Amino acid sequence: MSGPKSPRLPKLFVSLMLRDDMREIVLGDLDEDYCACIRRGMPVRLAQLRYWRAAVASVMSSCSARDATALPKNTHRKASEKHRTYGGGMNELRYAFRQLRNSPAFTITALATVAICLGANLAIFAVIDSILLRPLPFPESNRLVTVFNTYPKAGVERDGSSLTNYYERRGHIPAFSSLSIVRESTEVIGEIGSTQQEQVMRISPDFFATIGVGPALGRSFHEVETITPIENYAAIVTDTYWRQRLNSDPHVLGRQIRVNGQRRTIVGVLPPRFRFLSSEASVFLPLTSRLAQRTSEQRHSGGGGTHMIARLKPGATVAEAQSQIDAHNARLEKDNPQANVMVEAGFRSLVVPLHADHVRSIRPTLWLMQAGALFLLIMGAVNLINLLLIRASSQMKEMAIRRSMGASRRHVVSHVMVQTLLLTVVGGLFGLGVGASGLRLFEVLGADRLPLGAHMAFDGRLAVVGLAGSVLLGVIIAVPIAWFNLRSQQENTLRSESRTSTGNRTAQRLRHGFVVAQITLAFILLAGAALLGLSLRNVMAVSPGFRAEHVITGQFTLPYGRFPSGTSRRVAVLDRLLELIRQQPGVVAAGTITNAPLSGNNGKSAITPKGYAPQRGESLHGHYVYSITGDYFTAMAIPLREGRFLTSADSHRPERVGVVDEDFARRYWPKGGALGQHVLQGTDSDDAEPFMIVGVVGAVKQAELTEPRGQGAVYLPYRYRESANIFVVTRTSQRPEAFADSLRELVRATDPELAIDDVRSMETLIAESLIGRRSPAVLAGVVAGVALLLAAIGTYGVLSYTIAQRRREIGIRMALGAQMRQIRTQFLGLGLRVLAAGILLGAMGAWGAGRAMQSILFGVPTLHFATLFGTAFVLAAVSFVACLIPIRRAWRVDPMIAMRAE
């Protein structure tokens, strides 16, 4: 036959599912019809569709109800006959398929249960795999560590490392085979007028050697390129940058790009898909410094933005490295006049594995979610076992016939195994789809912004895990069913089934026990979700200290080349920008600050009141220090407590003034009188010039909404702390988003070198800072909903079966004059007993779960009675409805029919 071939997949399906005699004829018919259609001129797609439909319909009708009682061919074969096991297996499979097809409600419920439970686990496992389990994409990445300074008693938990740390430790720590330092920033790249903000990573030349992956083209940086003043301005770009921005120029090495107004030569291109942890840097520059910045005075001036990465020598451990670092620090600090201050601050340099450190914030949440998903899987499995046990009970007669025809124990087990495996594997295939869409859902909820979350994908490995899991699930579920079948083999049930009214006692207790277990698990999941939701609500209710509505914010960098610090150019450009913004209609107030609250990067610095000496044993404290211009406080609607706000004029006066927040004022001057006092940047013994406090403002949440009170912040005029990173904040009378484009144009109009980034309303910024809380709460809610559904199905199924089993008994009692009410009460009582047991156990479990979750809850106590009662109520209501449906059906039992029914 010439022309397109008939589709192979349905052909395979048919040849598997139909018996030998039917197979040949049906396949022949399908092919002949297909050829005839093609010849008649039917489009190929249509003919193929027709083929599919006819094939599937043929299989379905060959499994029609009439044949359901026909047993598979090999049941009466003796166990000693070893051959034709494949044919035997296929027969079992066809029989199982037929059985499932004949009870569509059960099959659909079972498949949906398996798909949802397995899919949820797969999705979460995908996240855990890519973030926690998969090693970093560097050779022997388990040997990479990071070293950071901590001053716990000063309130500074993590302060990165300093340049001095790097230059002093380089080559002096035997446990490290390589040491490097990195700093991330946002810089302006491009020609005038078409600049863009890009993430940039500044690195020491040995960075690539440390991580073990280097440029694919060109070279890394030379040592001489890191000493300011530099003659050689070099840059390394990522593969993506080369392809997208430089058009994969084959002569890229030697080509120039303009970074912060400074021309740089590209000396290397990184390999494709290179990524350091979660960094989105597309350009790498040498981390340059003057020799004066590498001295011992700068040892503790890391500032939190610089990170030290090291590689352990083969055989060296983290503990060894830690003790060597401690010894090294002790040696150096002997010469440090400030050593006492640092000791009192609890200074230490900690060595921790890089991967673990990077994901530390998200680890508890992820494992919690996996635990939730596992609970769901257990519930689903329990549900399935229950439903299958029910089916097994009703099929006892058929099993007896099989046994009387010589089926061995092996056949019973294999029959059960085939049936459950068919359910779980097909359900598992659907579960792969559920898992893939679950992963997509996670991405929508912001999971790709988690540390290392950018490379989550549903790949083949996950599919294999999913299928293996579904096979395992099938085997596990088959065990109690097979046990039940084998046990009833010992009883002579061929005769007993027609007489018993209550069925197997043990099986009944088992079924009821399973329902109790389900209700317990559902309770725990519901309570957990409620606690997470409450936490989220509590966090969202925290006042940030300013009014976020109608405020738009954006961020840009002042390139060093064009706006060197120490001149008046930076102040001038900011003044000009604010001037332009104020001229726009609808603008109420505008200002700039070096770091907006809740923007995700907020570090503390040393700043102390003049003349302040800490008590014995107490250390100096770090506080938030920002510099501002314009009407920042007015724009953010931060209240004024005493004195006055800072304005742009303060950046043009020789007098140094500053404003502190009420927490700072209360800490150092608890009885008041902060106005007129002075503060110094750094510690008291530095020669810094003091700033006079002219105002006290309300406290603002800086790092996150859940930050404890009393951190303290100091605001200085921009001129005296000229950071290159600027956040511009504008309060408008219109919707903030409407002002976004104007803001971008105005920044460009102020100076063609500037490019503003991250333009969003303050409300959006706050919402994004909550993503780590919102997503788990949403997911927990979904999981809890599914759990509730499973519990309801389980309750309904068991009660339904119990009632159906006892139809005869009901019929007799009604014929003898029992009221429907009495019978209903009895079954309702059964349902309520099961529910009560489940709720009791569930409450205890929920308490335990609350304790386990304490670290991620906010403002919610372990034993939250409202949650427990609410959960109990919801569960009771749902279970009650689930009980009611089969009971109402029992009501309609006609006593005569019931007594005759068999």
Next chain:
Amino acid sequence: MRHHLGEFEQLLMMSLGQLGPDASGLEMREFIERRTGRTISPGAIYTAMQRLEHRGFVTSTFGEPSPQRGGKRKKLYRLSADGVIALQNMRTALARMAKGLNPKLSSQ
């Protein structure tokens, strides 16, 4: 032997009667589709024909394989003597039931 035929079996027997002896399943299928507008799958036809054969109403033989069928044989059916009787009885019964039905239907 019971001579009662189910509705689907009736269609198959009638098509067999119309098409003559040694009709293939495909021909029967197309005939029924043309005359009644019902689409039937091959599986349904052969399952039903198997039952009819089991009851002794039809007999079957294998036809020659052909390239259009991918080298597979086809099955050819013909009515048995019992089958012809069953078919005739069914026709008579239906005719008796239908007598006078039309005017009653149109008046409802």
